[in-house]
Amino acid sequence: MPPVHLGWLYLQHFFSLGMTVSGVSGPSILSFEEILSWQTLNGLELQPWEINLLRDLSRTYVVYRSEFEDPNSPAPWAKPVTVDREEVADRIRKAFSARVKRPTAKKGAIRGSR
Numbered sequence: 001m002p003p004v005h006l007g008w009l010y011l012q013h014f015f016s017l018g019m020t021v022s023g024v025s026g027p028s029i030l031s032f033e034e035i036l037s038w039q040t041l042n043g044l045e046l047q048p049w050e051i052n053l054l055r056d057l058s059r060t061y062v063v064y065r066s067e068f069e070d071p072n073s074p075a076p077w078a079k080p081v082t083v084d085r086e087e088v089a090d091r092i093r094k095a096f097s098a099r100v101k102r103p104t105a106k107k108g109a110i111r112g113s114r
Helices: 008-017 032-041 048-067 085-101
Strands: 021-023 026-028
Touching: 008 032, 008 048, 026 048, 032 048
Parallel strands: none
Antiparallel strands: 021 026
């Protein structure tokens, strides 16, 4: 994860809540009841906007969780990398053709001897 300079307390609350609840078809968004129960058990009194923030974090997590299940998908905070496949293929071809064109030692010759 990228560094979080502000809001780390809300991320701690979010992780403590478990980020999602189990639903019939997989992870679901945290309900108001879940958050109310959690804050009561932890002796907290969150403001309405804080509760909405935790639900927004949960909603975002649920939406993007399935999108990023593929281990090859880029991290959501990373800058996208574009690769010109033709340029890469051309460089590889040139590298191999340069290697093929190098003069080779004569058969039976010992390397390093003249």
